[in-house]
Amino acid sequence: EVQVLESGGGVVQPGGSLRLSCAASGFTFTNFGMSWVRQAPGKGLEWVSFISGSGASTYYADSVKGRFAISRDSSKNTVHLQLNSLRVEDTARYYCAKDWVLQGARPYYFDYWGQGTLVTVSS
Amino acid sequence: EIVLTQSPGTLSLSPGESATLSCRASQSVDSNYLVWYQQKSGQAPRLLIYGASTRATGIPDRFSGSGSGTDFTLTISRLEPEDFAVYYCQQSVDSPRTTFGQGTKVEIK
Numbered sequence: 765e766v767q768v769l770e771s772g773g774g775v776v777q778p779g780g781s782l783r784l785s786c787a788a789s790g791f792t793f794t795n796f797g798m799s800w801v802r803q804a805p806g807k808g809l810e811w812v813s814f815i816s817g818s819g820a821s822t823y824y825a826d827s828v829k830g831r832f833a834i835s836r837d838s839s840k841n842t843v844h845l846q847l848n849s850l851r852v853e854d855t856a857r858y859y860c861a862k863d864w865v866l867q868g869a870r871p872y873y874f875d876y877w878g879q880g881t882l883v884t885v886s887s
Numbered sequence: 888e889i890v891l892t893q894s895p896g897t898l899s900l901s902p903g904e905s906a907t908l909s910c911r912a913s914q915s916v917d918s919n920y921l922v923w924y925q926q927k928s929g930q931a932p933r934l935l936i937y938g939a940s941t942r943a944t945g946i947p948d949r950f951s952g953s954g955s956g957t958d959f960t961l962t963i964s965r966l967e968p969e970d971f972a973v974y975y976c977q978q979s980v981d982s983p984r985t986t987f988g989q990g991t992k993v994e995i996k
Contacts, residue, residue: 801932809924809932809975809987823983859931870982873922875943877931 766790766876770860773881780850784881786843786860793841794818797863799871800834800845802856803880812858813845814871821869828854850885857882889913889981891988893974899996906963908991910976915956920980923952923961926990927972935974936961963993971995 772784800812813834814823822834833846858881861874890913898906918939924932934943936952939959949964963970973992979985
């Protein structure tokens with residue numbers, strides 16, 4: 765059974781940093797890319813970042829480029845998202861999601877999602 | 888960036904009725920790269936339809952997808968109580984600039 769579990773959310777002041785983690789199991793971790801997708805309170809879905817199964821390819825939405833960094837640790841089947849220079853508009857639930865495509869080098873679509881972790885940026 | 892516009896914003900229907908949800912793209916999308924998700928209140932999204940018309944594993948056959956080019960449709964026949972939720976379309980033809988529609992809420996009338 766595929767499982768995806770996020771952690772690391774919390775309350776942080778504008779300009780602060782946070783590190784989110786995503787633990788995955790039930791599939792061959794290095795065969796699939798992983799993405800972070802966020803959802804502001806009462807709003808829709810926004811793709812944030814992707815990392816390929818090998819870790820060789822990473823992509824970011826323009827809204828977070830230069831501030832967020834994605835990485836993965838294949839020895840622990842874990843993906844991380846480092847959030848720096850946080851803004852009020854980064855407040856959202858952050859979901860980690862497994863990509864559907866085997867050995868995909870870019871984000872496509874997502875067949876398994878975690879329950880998300882809430883990030884609140886507020887002074 | 889490809890913009891996906893979903894309509895209507897909210898659909899008020901009764902159990903047993905059918906729902907027709909629209910997703911219109913600002914430019915042509917290869918149907919292989921168009922998917923639909925369902926998100927129930929307080930839950931993560933769930934993949935419903937991929938390749939515009941193929942149901943994901945475990946999705947009941949009352950859900951069907953169709954369309955091509957810039958116009959795509961999700962149809963739910965015979966709404967069940969558990970189908971009242973928000974539905975999103977997503978395109979990835981422009982990957983990595985993958986985008987979602989703003990969602991359509993299907994609510995109980």
